Amino acid sequence: MxxxxxIVMIIVNMILGVLIPVVIMVFFKKKYKACIKSFLMGCVTMLLFAMVLEQLVHIVVLGSEIGTVIQGNIWLYALYGSLMAGLFEETGRLLTMRYVLKKEHCNTYNALMYGAGHGxxxxxxxxxxxxxxxxxxSVMINLGQAQTLLEPLDDSARSTLQTAFDTLIQTPSWYFILSPVxxxxxITAQIGLSVxxxxxxVGKTIKGRLYILAIVLHAVLDGVAVLAAKSGxxxxxVEVYVWLIAAGIAFIARNVWKKAKKDDLYA
Known part of the structure; x- marks a missing residue:
């Protein structure tokens, strides 16, 4: 069982998944007059570049002979996955901000709003x-209906689903608190990367060094998270590591913002 x-914690997580982004969006809108369009474009870009385009590339690469080698080595897998995530998400971010949100450049706080949407x-x-x-x-397990899901599956799929069932049963309730944490x-890191x-x-030309910096920071965050999670x-x-890196990204983003303001380079 x-x-x-x-089950309560799972439901709380589901509610927080909607509530937290909305609260952040409303806060940035009221405090900084940031545009909701920036938030929505952050959502769209995340969906298109990370969940569609990147996944299509993974299907091709990981389904090849090279993919077999990558998946057989945790270091290669972490490097590949983190770099691909950084490349796709930061490229999508750059293109959206430069061309789709061009009219929103007048308010730099739209960077925060975009990050709230993306993250x-x-x-x-x-x-x-x-x-x-x-x-x-969880509900089906507790109602004794788990076999209804398992029976029509082949051996491999049945084993995978049974493992998922066992994990739910054995996971301490307080572990679910770690998910929103x-x-x-x-989302802190995503806002920092967006800044x-x-x-x-923005500006007359794309600042390539900042774009590359964002890719590297993103890759470090994802790569360390994967390696830490697989290390046992x-x-x-693991969450401490993730928070330390996220805080580092936010600190770097703050310095980028301060330098830009000091140099009067951006709107």
């Missing part, structure tokens, strides 16, 4: 949509 507290959509997909399966599985770190790329995108260390320590 999946504990009732675990907020990711939070929604992980916490709300991602936890939906957990909720359905990790997502808050991620960095914003200052690469406690989830709490």
């Amino acid at each position: 999946v504990s009732r507290l675990s 907020g959509f990711e939070m929604f997909m992980v916490l709300t949509i991602g936890m939906l399966n957990n909720l359905v599985y 990790e997502r808050l770190a991620a 960095t790329v914003w200052h690469a995108a 260390i406690s989830l709490i320590l």
Whole structure:
């Protein structure tokens, strides 16, 4: 049986996946007069570049002989995955900010609003949509209907789903608290990366060094997270690593913003 507290925590996560991005959006709108269009374009860019285009490339690459080698080595897999995430997301960010949000350059706080949309959509997909399966599985397990899902599957799929069931049953309820904690770190990093790329995108020419910096920072965040998670260390320590890197990204973004303001290079 999946504990009732675990089910409650799953539902709370699903609610937070919607509530947190909306609260951040409203805050930036009221405090900084940032444009909601920036938030929405952050959502669209995240969907298109990270969840469609990047995934299509993964299907091709990881389905090849090279992909077999990559997946067989955790270091190569972390390097490949983190660089691809950085490349696709930061390229999408750059193109959207420079060309789609050109009229929004007059308010630099739209960088924050864009980051809230980009990271907020990711939070929604992980916490709300991602936890939906957990909720359905938990309810069916507790109703004794798990076999209904398992029976029509082949051996491989059945084994995978059974592992998911076992994980839900065995996971302590308090572990679910770590999901929104990790997502808050991620959205902090996404806002920081958005600020960095914003200052690469605005102006007469694209500042390539800031664009590359964003790709590297993104890759470091994702790569360390993957390696830490696969190392067998406690989830709490993994979250500490993620938060430290997210804080570092936010600090760098703050300095980029301050330097741009000091040099009067951007609107």
